[in-house]
Amino acid sequence: MATGSGILYIVATPLGNLGDMTPRAVAVLREVDLIAAEDTRHSTPLLRHFAIATPITSLHEHNEAQRAATLLDRVEAGQSLALISDAGTPLLSDPGFLLVREARSRGLRVSPVPGPSALVAALSVAGLPVERFVFEGFLPARSGPRRTRLEALAGEARTLAFYESPHRIRETLADMAAVLGGEREAVLARELTKIHETVRGGSLAELVELLERDPDQRRGEFVILVHGAPERAGEDERDGELVRQLAVLLGELPLKQAVQLAVKLTGRRRNEVYRLAMRLSEGD
Known part of the structure; x- marks a missing residue:
């Protein structure tokens, strides 16, 4: 541990419902010297709501490699920094990996401030096996590479977890049905903790049909959970x-x-x- 250095806090923020902001998260964000946010335009209203006046700077996928060293120089000099993403827990399909890895390589203290996570929230309400699961984040944007990745996961016995955006959700579910089998059980969690939150279960084929039938179900941010492949008792x-x-x-x-x-x-x-x-x- 570098002596005399500050602390890098990894702070979870609400997915949508501001009531999920923890008192500790508010206290840390008020006390640090600087907040690094994925999108300052998105995070500024959140900070204003909780009367957090700490200076804010951007740290996103396009500038993290260039900015990480400068930010950690400040931590090494004794300042404290908080990292937040647009929503939920940083680093889970969000920026921050390079920052945290470099901080740890320098011997700096990295401290989590736990809170909301879309992944954990979806797993908790899905009704699928969650004692073991595989988090894949976002699949490739194009159908060819996406199907290739799904083929590699087709025999995975653990529950599969993915994030997906509204403009790709229909095509992604269709590819899942084609590769993993339309009969495979799955859960589609949409807009978690927000006004239009929905959690729909069924076969992949049924979820594809749902999106075709109801365009409103294609809006928002998604977590897709897919039941793992059945484990065989022995080799056939x-x-x-x-x-x-x-x-x-x-x-x-x-x-x-x-x-x-x-x-x-x-x-x-x-x-x-x-x-x-x-x-x-x-x-x-």
Whole structure:
């Protein structure tokens, strides 16, 4: 820990309902020397509402690499800095990673001020298994790369969690239905804590149909939760053959070459073969 330095606070702010602002968050934002915000235009009304007069500066994805060092120089000199995003907890699909990583590499104190998170809020009300989950943030904007990423997740047994914006929500759900299967159970959480909050569950196909039928359901910010793939109790006959082939190939070839050859021999998906090869190579 750098002696004589200030503190970098990571402060969660409301998703929409101002009643979710914690007293500690208000106190910290009033006491620090500077607030770094993803969008100062968005955050200024929030600060004004809580009578927070602390100076504010911008820190977003386009300037974080250039500004992080300068801001941390101030913390190193003894000032305290608070990082906030437009809504919720910073760094979760929001700027701040470079700032926090550099702060920790300098030995500076980084302190969380917990509060709202769209991810956690959605998981808490979805009715899907949440003891294990995978947070993917935003999927690629274009359908091709998006489907490729979804194919890599198709066999994932844990609940899948995504963020999505209104102008891509319909296409993203359609791609999920096509790749993961229209029957896969999912939950669409929209505008959490806001006036038009909705949490809709059903199959992916049903949620696609909902958005087609009701354009209002395409508005706002979204969390998509998808039930994981069913875990099989054991390998079926087809998988057993793949296991036997991989065992032989891995005994003679490097993992990458063994996977490539197994894909050619079996016609199975590369990501599926790769996951199994990894398990075998690790002795699972």
